[in-house]
Amino acid sequence: MAEFRHKDIIALRDLTKEEIELLLSTAESMREINNRDIKKVPTLRGKTIINLFYEASTRTRTSFEIAGKRLSADTVNITTSSSSTTKGETLADTALNLLAMKPDIIVMRHSVSGSHYFLSGKMPGCSIINAGDGTHEHPSQGLLDMLTMKDRFGRLDGLKVAIVGDITHSRVARSNIQGLTKLGSQVFLAGPPTMMPPGAERLGNVTVCDTMKEAIQDADVVMMLRIQQERQGKTLMPNAREYSRYFGLNAQNLKLAKPDAMVMHPGPINRGVEMSSYVVDGPQSHILKQVENGVAVRMSMLYHVCGGELE
Amino acid sequence: MSLLIKGGRVIDPSQNIDDALDVLVENGCVKEIGKGLTAPAGADVIDAAGRIVTPGLIDMHVHLRDPGLEYKEDIISGTRAAALGGFTSIVCMPNTKPVIDNKAIAAYIINKAKQEGYCNVFPVGSITYGMSGDRLSEMGELRESGCVAVSDDGRPVANAELMRRALEYARGMGILVITHAEELSLVGEGVMNEGFTSTEIGLKGIPRIAEDIATARDVMLAEYTNSPIHIAHVSTSGSVDIIRLAKSRGVKVTCETAPHYFTLTDDAVRGYNTNAKMNPPLREADDVAAIKAGLKDGTIDCIATDHAPHHLDEKDVEFNVALNGIIGLETSLPLSLKLVEDGLLTLNQLVEKMSYNPSNIIGLKRGSLAVGSIADITLIDLAAQWTVAADALASKSKNSPFLGWKMKGAATGTILAGKVIHAGK
Numbered sequence: 001m002a003e004f005r006h007k008d009i010i011a012l013r014d015l016t017k018e019e020i021e022l023l024l025s026t027a028e029s030m031r032e033i034n035n036r037d038i039k040k041v042p043t044l045r046g047k048t049i050i051n052l053f054y055e056a057s058t059r060t061r062t063s064f065e066i067a068g069k070r071l072s073a074d075t076v077n078i079t080t081s082s083s084s085t086t087k088g089e090t091l092a093d094t095a096l097n098l099l100a101m102k103p104d105i106i107v108m109r110h111s112v113s114g115s116h117y118f119l120s121g122k123m124p125g126c127s128i129i130n131a132g133d134g135t136h137e138h139p140s141q142g143l144l145d146m147l148t149m150k151d152r153f154g155r156l157d158g159l160k161v162a163i164v165g166d167i168t169h170s171r172v173a174r175s176n177i178q179g180l181t182k183l184g185s186q187v188f189l190a191g192p193p194t195m196m197p198p199g200a201e202r203l204g205n206v207t208v209c210d211t212m213k214e215a216i217q218d219a220d221v222v223m224m225l226r227i228q229q230e231r232q233g234k235t236l237m238p239n240a241r242e243y244s245r246y247f248g249l250n251a252q253n254l255k256l257a258k259p260d261a262m263v264m265h266p267g268p269i270n271r272g273v274e275m276s277s278y279v280v281d282g283p284q285s286h287i288l289k290q291v292e293n294g295v296a297v298r299m300s301m302l303y304h305v306c307g308g309e310l311e
Numbered sequence: 312m313s314l315l316i317k318g319g320r321v322i323d324p325s326q327n328i329d330d331a332l333d334v335l336v337e338n339g340c341v342k343e344i345g346k347g348l349t350a351p352a353g354a355d356v357i358d359a360a361g362r363i364v365t366p367g368l369i370d371m372h373v374h375l376r377d378p379g380l381e382y383k384e385d386i387i388s389g390t391r392a393a394a395l396g397g398f399t400s401i402v403c404m405p406n407t408k409p410v411i412d413n414k415a416i417a418a419y420i421i422n423k424a425k426q427e428g429y430c431n432v433f434p435v436g437s438i439t440y441g442m443s444g445d446r447l448s449e450m451g452e453l454r455e456s457g458c459v460a461v462s463d464d465g466r467p468v469a470n471a472e473l474m475r476r477a478l479e480y481a482r483g484m485g486i487l488v489i490t491h492a493e494e495l496s497l498v499g500e501g502v503m504n505e506g507f508t509s510t511e512i513g514l515k516g517i518p519r520i521a522e523d524i525a526t527a528r529d530v531m532l533a534e535y536t537n538s539p540i541h542i543a544h545v546s547t548s549g550s551v552d553i554i555r556l557a558k559s560r561g562v563k564v565t566c567e568t569a570p571h572y573f574t575l576t577d578d579a580v581r582g583y584n585t586n587a588k589m590n591p592p593l594r595e596a597d598d599v600a601a602i603k604a605g606l607k608d609g610t611i612d613c614i615a616t617d618h619a620p621h622h623l624d625e626k627d628v629e630f631n632v633a634l635n636g637i638i639g640l641e642t643s644l645p646l647s648l649k650l651v652e653d654g655l656l657t658l659n660q661l662v663e664k665m666s667y668n669p670s671n672i673i674g675l676k677r678g679s680l681a682v683g684s685i686a687d688i689t690l691i692d693l694a695a696q697w698t699v700a701a702d703a704l705a706s707k708s709k710n711s712p713f714l715g716w717k718m719k720g721a722a723t724g725t726i727l728a729g730k731v732i733h734a735g736k
Contacts, residue, residue: 013511090624090628091628091629092627092628110629111631112629112630112631112632113512113513113514113583113630113631114512114513114514114582114583114629114630115583115629115630117582117583118583118628118629118630133513134513134514134631135513135514135515136512136513136514137513168510171513174511174513197509197510197516198505198506198507198509198510198516199506199507199510199511200510202507202510202511203510203511
């Protein structure tokens with residue numbers, strides 16, 4: 001069995017295939033705990049976890065909090081709207097103050113790519129887990145997506161995974177590309193060229209497609225990304241209506257994928273924009289399964305950065 | 312007061328000299344240059360055997376941060392860093408607080424440099440009043456008060472009509488316009504070069520065309536108005552091509568690049584290194600190759616540092632929050648000497664780009680060892696090896712991507728009008 005020797009989990013780009021496999025297989029065993037009547041084990045008893053969220057999040061923060069609690073850690077949530085720009089305390093000072101309280105793990109979401117590496121440098125002895133940094137990575141989302149695919153197909157090797165949407169601004173896409181490539185899947189990207197970053201094809205085993213049709217043709221997995229009118233609305237696309245027409249997933253174009261293809265979305269969904277409600281609620285949707293797996297994956301991450309020794 | 316510099320290898324592009332010669336300095340000027348000169352009675356003698364003797368180096372792009380931002384740098388620390396780096400003259404940009412847009416600020420800088428500085432300082436006034444991009448500054452009075460050029464460096468003049476009029480008006484006043492070529496609408500919230508690296512590490516990119524389009528606009532305006540223009544900190548292959556074409560059309564355009572643009576690529580940003588964050592940003596291997604080609608074929612006239620000191624508190628932060636800019640005065644010479652070692656430039660060509668050309672572009676009447684010239688002289692040991700250490704830097708700020716780098720070549724003597732300011736570490 002591989003060993004997990006990292007203090008932090010900041011990006012799937014930093015992990016090997018074996019380490020990702022270990023995180024996934026531990027998550028599989030954690031899932032059993034979540035189905036018990038008494039959903040709690042003493043694994044992380046006495047450990048303190050701080051969820052430090054500089055960006056709004058419901059799903060991810062709750063999921064990390066539940067994961068920590070089910071492992072018997074003490075979890076504290078800090079939600080702050082002000083990112084450390086000019087006003088208020090700097091991230092470095094926040095880190096030093098939190099460090100003085102001797103936490104074991106900090107789970108952070110931050111709007112600036114790479115801030116977790118900065119935080120980690122300031123906090124020796126404390127593990128840092130990335131719950132999303134800017135447009136860089138969202139490793140727990142990548143892992144839970146991979147676990148959900150593995151559940152469905154029993155493997156990741158050889159899968160054709162289509163990711164459709166704003167690739168440039170998607171940390172979910174980056175983590176999936178890094179993880180899936182390492183585990184042998186093929187990734188096909190589609191989106192308007194305004195949302196496709198330069199050199200995307202060099203990110204891994206990636207094909208950049210000209211049309212959505214090309215990407216989802218015969219796909220095993222179709223993953224749709226969230227479109228935010230406030231972000232992409234100004235210059236990247238005319239409006240949600242036209243986006244939906246060319247890059248939305250509906251019952252009709254879903255037929256291009258394999259008959260048993262699974263449909264995924266990291267949430268929150270804009271129904272009727274990137275996906276029709278028919279698809280969201282349809283038989284091929286695995287969206288709620290993703291959320292369910294999120295707790296198990298995050299338990300696995302917390303467990304492994306703490307040294308990974310079961311009591 | 313006389314000074315005899317004996318036995319050095321004299322490099323003087325103004326006279327096309329590369330020879331073992333002695334240089335005799337009297338009353339602050341070059342008195343004689345030749346073989347086997349004898350020291351007059353009472354003269355100081357410097358044995359320059361094994362060293363290079365050149366006209367004092369000139370850096371035409373420095374931010375001294377004084378007045379107003381002295382916690383980053385001031386005229387004393389900045390000129391000391393310059394002297395240690397081999398520079399006898401530096402040209403300082405107007406984005407101080409307040410901006411150099413009037414006689415009083417220009418006079419303050421010139422006087423403080425004369426009284427307390429370690430090298431000559433020539434200020435640049437702003438193109439627009441307060442660098443607001445709004446209306447022309449008093450360029451006539453700025454020139455009279457000692458400013459050698461005008462620039463809104465750090466901020467482009469976005470309005471093309473205003474830039475056109477600035478070029479025309481400055482021509483009339485006999486003062487050079489230095490442009491910071493950047494199309495801000497293409498920069499947006501970008502924080503590094505747009506390319507594969509920005510895609511992989513998830514930082515918002517600044518496309519190269521943001522620089523190319525602005526360079527093209529400004530050389531076209533210079534051509535149309537028949538005015539001279541100098542393009543600051545060229546970083547892209549596109550800009551090099553545009554300037555090369557403009558020169559071939561007879562446009563009065565000159566330009567500079569900085570050592571980091573021919574030494575580093577945007578790979579240096581990996582790890583979210585804020586000391587690799589500057590504007591324009593570090594580009595890619597193709598651009599580095601084009602910058603080198605432009606230096607070799609003469610498209611790029613000067614090497615300037617864009618020395619931009621920032622406090623640790625402004626750099627030891629998340630990448631997007633960190634301010635743009637790096638220091639460069641103390642590392643420019645060895646990084647540029649690498650171009651000679653690699654066979655890209657001759658020593659004569661390098662000294663041309665670091666002394667003679669900048670002197671001519673801004674009209675300093677320096678950059679030469681011809682008899683009668685002001686005796687600003689730099690002595691260089693090509694073989695000196697040293698490591699860049701934050702503690703050893705004279706600059707108040709330590710924001711350099713070259714910390715820990717092993718350097719080859721150092722200024723071991725900086726002489727200002729015949730007076731030794733720096734005599735080796």
